[in-house]
Amino acid sequence: MIAGAVAFVAVPRVAYKAAACWRPIVxxxxxxxxxxxxxxxxxxxxxxxxxxxxxxxxxxxGREEVAATAKGHASHNVGSQxxxxxxxQLSGDVVDVPPSIPSTVPSRTLIHPxxxxxxxxxxxxxxxxxxxRFLCEPxxxxxDDPIVYPGQPGKSHLHQWFGNTAANSxxxxxxxxxxxxxxxVNILNRSAYWMPAMLDGRGHVVRPDYVSVYYKRxxxxxxxxxxxxxxxxxxxxxxxxxxxxxMVTGKTPTGGGYFNCDGPTARSGHYTTxxxxxxxxxxxxxxxxVISAPGCWDGVRLDSPNHRDHTANATYGSWGYLRCPSTHPxxxxxxxxxxxxxxxxxRADSWYLSSDEMPGMERMPAGSTFHAxxxxxxxxxxxxMWTAHCIDALKSCxxxxxxxxxQMKELAPFVWTTPRRLVPVPPRPGVVAKAATAVxxx
Numbered sequence: 541m542i543a544g545a546v547a548f549v550a551v552p553r554v555a556y557k558a559a560a561c562w563r564p565i566v567x568x569x570x571x572x573x574x575x576x577x578x579x580x581x582x583x584x585x586x587x588x589x590x591x592x593x594x595x596x597x598x599x600x601x602g603r604e605e606v607a608a609t610a611k612g613h614a615s616h617n618v619g620s621q622x623x624x625x626x627x628x629q630l631s632g633d634v635v636d637v638p639p640s641i642p643s644t645v646p647s648r649t650l651i652h653p654x655x656x657x658x659x660x661x662x663x664x665x666x667x668x669x670x671x672x673r674f675l676c677e678p679x680x681x682x683x684d685d686p687i688v689y690p691g692q693p694g695k696s697h698l699h700q701w702f703g704n705t706a707a708n709s710x711x712x713x714x715x716x717x718x719x720x721x722x723x724x725v726n727i728l729n730r731s732a733y734w735m736p737a738m739l740d741g742r743g744h745v746v747r748p749d750y751v752s753v754y755y756k757r758x759x760x761x762x763x764x765x766x767x768x769x770x771x772x773x774x775x776x777x778x779x780x781x782x783x784x785x786x787m788v789t790g791k792t793p794t795g796g797g798y799f800n801c802d803g804p805t806a807r808s809g810h811y812t813t814x815x816x817x818x819x820x821x822x823x824x825x826x827x828x829x830v831i832s833a834p835g836c837w838d839g840v841r842l843d844s845p846n847h848r849d850h851t852a853n854a855t856y857g858s859w860g861y862l863r864c865p866s867t868h869p870x871x872x873x874x875x876x877x878x879x880x881x882x883x884x885x886x887r888a889d890s891w892y893l894s895s896d897e898m899p900g901m902e903r904m905p906a907g908s909t910f911h912a913x914x915x916x917x918x919x920x921x922x923x924x925m926w927t928a929h930c931i932d933a934l935k936s937c938x939x940x941x942x943x944x945x946x947q948m949k950e951l952a953p954f955v956w957t958t959p960r961r962l963v964p965v966p967p968r969p970g971v972v973a974k975a976a977t978a979v980x981x982x
Contacts, residue, residue, distance in 0.1 A: 703724045726950075777920065784796065785908070796831065801825050803825025882958075
């Protein structure tokens with residue numbers, strides 16, 4: 541559980557029924573919709589020989605990552621109640637792969653035989669990518685961002701977290717690997733996933749019922765790997781990045797998102813704003829916020845000054861097939877993340893993201909600033925399993941199925957509707973402290 545009065549932590553552990561028991565049509569529709577979402581472009585860097593970018597990159601040993609040096613100065617405009625309190629401070633490149641850190645519980649205790657499906661067969665044509673999917677429950681909400689504002693609690697806009705329940709502004713690869721539960725199956729995935737909180741305009745955070753995560757990539761032996769980039773590799777240990785709308789430039793250099801609606805009376809589509817999606821999403825349906833991460837890496841950096849430039853998206857360009865930029869030649873598993881929110885009788889017409897209302901800028905159209913962050917902290921052995929047996933074997937693995945007859949173990953039945961859908965917007969830590977000081981001074 542995150543320390544501090546302002547953090548709200550969801551139900552303790554998550555899990556869900558095996559792939560054979562996937563019954564909700566909603567989720568099947570979601571997976572189909574997510575496969576349609578492509579990728580877009582980005583920026584530079586040169587590969588470095590001593591950091592091999594191959595499937596053993598997370599087995600490399602390196603120095604612990606060095607704390608980034610902050611540059612520039614902050615603008616202390618408080619602005620909106622929910623926006624950033626200071627401007628993002630650029631940090632240096634992070635290039636050293638951290639040492640492997642084993643899970644605090646033996647991985648074998650959190651893996652069991654699949655529920656009757658056995659070893660999955662390769663999907664074959666027309667599929668060209670291997671897939672690994674699982675569901676998450678919503679986690680804590682807080683004004684923290686360990687990528688943009690490391691060590692500065694309360695500085696960021698309000699975030700909704702998934703995955704590691706101990707993630708906060710002080711999180712590092714080591715802290716994520718050694719602390720916290722997980723709302724994404726179990727602690728073999730202690731990665732942190734976060735996005736701007738969804739606000740209802742009435743003083744509440746709207747928490748999603750569930751979040752789907754879908755990793756995919758060409759198998760490493762596919763000839764398309766050499767056409768799309770230099771080679772297809774595993775996710776490097778310690779990688780982190782931001783994707784979607786860039787709050788600094790106002791552009792979307794990496795990743796891209798949209799809003800959708802699913803349910804009995806839904807009018808589904810790829811809507812660019814929450815307002816558009818809400819108009820087509822009556823009560824009794826779910827509104828989805830779906831976003832895809834970049835799939836190209838420069839082979840050198842685990843982070844960059846703006847937290848984006850070390851990754852990029854493949855594009856079709858004039859050549860007619862997906863290709864990574866020459867500056868980012870390594871094809872990594874990208875993932876699509878979809879957060880799905882129940883619509884009640886009050887509908888979603890007034891909903892917006894916490895990042896839509898920021899200091900020093902006009903209120904943006906609802907949802908137009910959609911972006912997300914990811915800080916990888918997978919168990920090395922488990923990531924190697926799903927990379928080898930799902931991604932590289934061209935299999936479609938669901939519900940944490942590892943593709944080899946084993947599956948990440950569920951610790952409790954998955955809850956498809958979150959028990960605490962609306963929670964009050966928490967005050968900032970600094971606001972609470974100032975109020976307490978003012979009372980004490982009277």
